[in-house]
Amino acid sequence: MSQDLSLQKFGFIKRDTPRTVNLDPLQTGGLLTPEAREALLEWGDGYSVCDYCGGMLDQIKTPPIFDFVHKSLPSFIGMDHARVTNGARESKFAIMHAMTSPGDWIVMDGNAHYSSIVAAQRARLNVKLVPKTPAPDYKITPEAYAAAIEEVKQQSGKPPALALLTYPDGSYGNLADAKAITNLAHDFGVPIIINGAYAIGRMPFKGKDLGADFVAGSGHKSMAASGPVGVLGVNEQYAAKVLQKSPTHKNKEIEFLGCTARGATIMTMIASFPAVVERTKPESWEKEVSNARWFSEQMESIGMKQLGDKPHNHDLMFFEGTVFYDISQKTDRYFLYRELKEKSIHGIKPGLTKNFKLSTLGVGREKLGFVMDTLKDIIKKYDG
Numbered sequence: 001m002s003q004d005l006s007l008q009k010f011g012f013i014k015r016d017t018p019r020t021v022n023l024d025p026l027q028t029g030g031l032l033t034p035e036a037r038e039a040l041l042e043w044g045d046g047y048s049v050c051d052y053c054g055g056m057l058d059q060i061k062t063p064p065i066f067d068f069v070h071k072s073l074p075s076f077i078g079m080d081h082a083r084v085t086n087g088a089r090e091s092k093f094a095i096m097h098a099m100t101s102p103g104d105w106i107v108m109d110g111n112a113h114y115s116s117i118v119a120a121q122r123a124r125l126n127v128k129l130v131p132k133t134p135a136p137d138y139k140i141t142p143e144a145y146a147a148a149i150e151e152v153k154q155q156s157g158k159p160p161a162l163a164l165l166t167y168p169d170g171s172y173g174n175l176a177d178a179k180a181i182t183n184l185a186h187d188f189g190v191p192i193i194i195n196g197a198y199a200i201g202r203m204p205f206k207g208k209d210l211g212a213d214f215v216a217g218s219g220h221k222s223m224a225a226s227g228p229v230g231v232l233g234v235n236e237q238y239a240a241k242v243l244q245k246s247p248t249h250k251n252k253e254i255e256f257l258g259c260t261a262r263g264a265t266i267m268t269m270i271a272s273f274p275a276v277v278e279r280t281k282p283e284s285w286e287k288e289v290s291n292a293r294w295f296s297e298q299m300e301s302i303g304m305k306q307l308g309d310k311p312h313n314h315d316l317m318f319f320e321g322t323v324f325y326d327i328s329q330k331t332d333r334y335f336l337y338r339e340l341k342e343k344s345i346h347g348i349k350p351g352l353t354k355n356f357k358l359s360t361l362g363v364g365r366e367k368l369g370f371v372m373d374t375l376k377d378i379i380k381k382y383d384g
C-alpha cells in the first residue's frame, strides 16, 4: 500500500454490485464470457496486440486480428467492410466526419441515443429529429422520416447529407421498419447509418439486408467485450471515403486516428466472438424474445405497463406504472433498489419506481421467475 495517504483510495478496488441477476440494459450484453475473462488478463498489458504489428492494427496476423476484421466481422454484420473502433459513438462520428461537411444536415429518429446527436454536433452538423408517435408506442414511421427529409430539403435547398436510424432504440427497445426507412432514404439519395448498438451481438443482424450503407455496433454493450470497443461497417460504395488513408502515413486510416482498439478491448471481443455468433442465431434469439414477452406479461399482471412495440421483439423493455411508486410515497424512493439488492438483483436504477427500463438478455426463464417472485414479495411486504 502507498505511504501517500492521498493515494490510498486508489489501487485495486473491489466491485460490490450485486451480480446474481443483472437486468441492466447497459450491461446484460456486455457480460464477459469465460474466454473473454481469461483474455482480459492475458492481453491486459497496454499495447499487447502489437507484438507482431507491422504498422496497421487491422493487418495483424498473430493474434488473428486480420481474419477477424476482414473476414469474420464483415460477414457477421453483413457489410462489405468492417473495422473495430472504440465504441458505437466513435463509429458514428467517424462516418459522419468522413461523409459530411460542417453545416450539412443529418436526419435521425426521435428515439436516437444522445451519442448519435453529440457525434453529429462534433462533426458540426445540423440535426433534424424525426418525431416519434405518441405514448405508449413511440414508433418511428417511414412517413415521418420522409416528412423530415422533405423539411430539410425545403429549409436548406438540398437533401440531408446523411440519415441515421437507431435499431432498436435504447429507451423502448423498438425495432422500426428498417428496410422501409433505408429504402426511403435512398429514394431521396441519402445514405443511411444503422445504429445497431443494441442489435449487433444480441440478435440476427445483417446490415445490407436492412439496406444500411453504414452500421455502428458496441462491443461493451452487446458483444460480451470489455470496453471501450465497437464495430463499424461500411459498404463498398463509401469505403474509400470512410477508410481513407493518411497522405503522410500511408498505412494509417485518418478517421480512426491510425489505430483504435488495441490490447484487452479487441482481444476480449475476439474471445467472446464464437459465443456471440452462437447467441445471435435465430433459434437463440427467438428464445430471448419469448423470455422478454413472458416477462412483459408477468410485469403487466402486477400492474406495470410495458411501453413500445407490443408484442415486444427485443430484450430491452420500458415499464411504467404506479404500483412501486405508490409504495415509495409511504417509504422512500430507494426502497425498490434496496429490496432488489438484498436479493442480489441489479439493474433497475436506484430511486426509480414509476418508470424504468430493463433487459432480459441471457438471464433465462428461471432467474426471470425469481425476479418476478421477488417483485411480488416486495408488493406483499409493503402493501400487505
Ligand SMILES: Cc1ncc(COP(=O)(O)O)c(C=O)c1O
Residues within 6 Å of the ligand: 026, 086, 087, 088, 089, 090, 113, 115, 166, 168, 169, 170, 195, 197, 198, 217, 218, 219, 220, 221, 229, 230
Ligand atoms: C442506442 C445506443 N447507441 C449507442 C450507444 C453508445 O454506445 P457506445 O458506448 O459503444 O458508444 C448507446 C449507449 O447507451 C445506446 O443506447
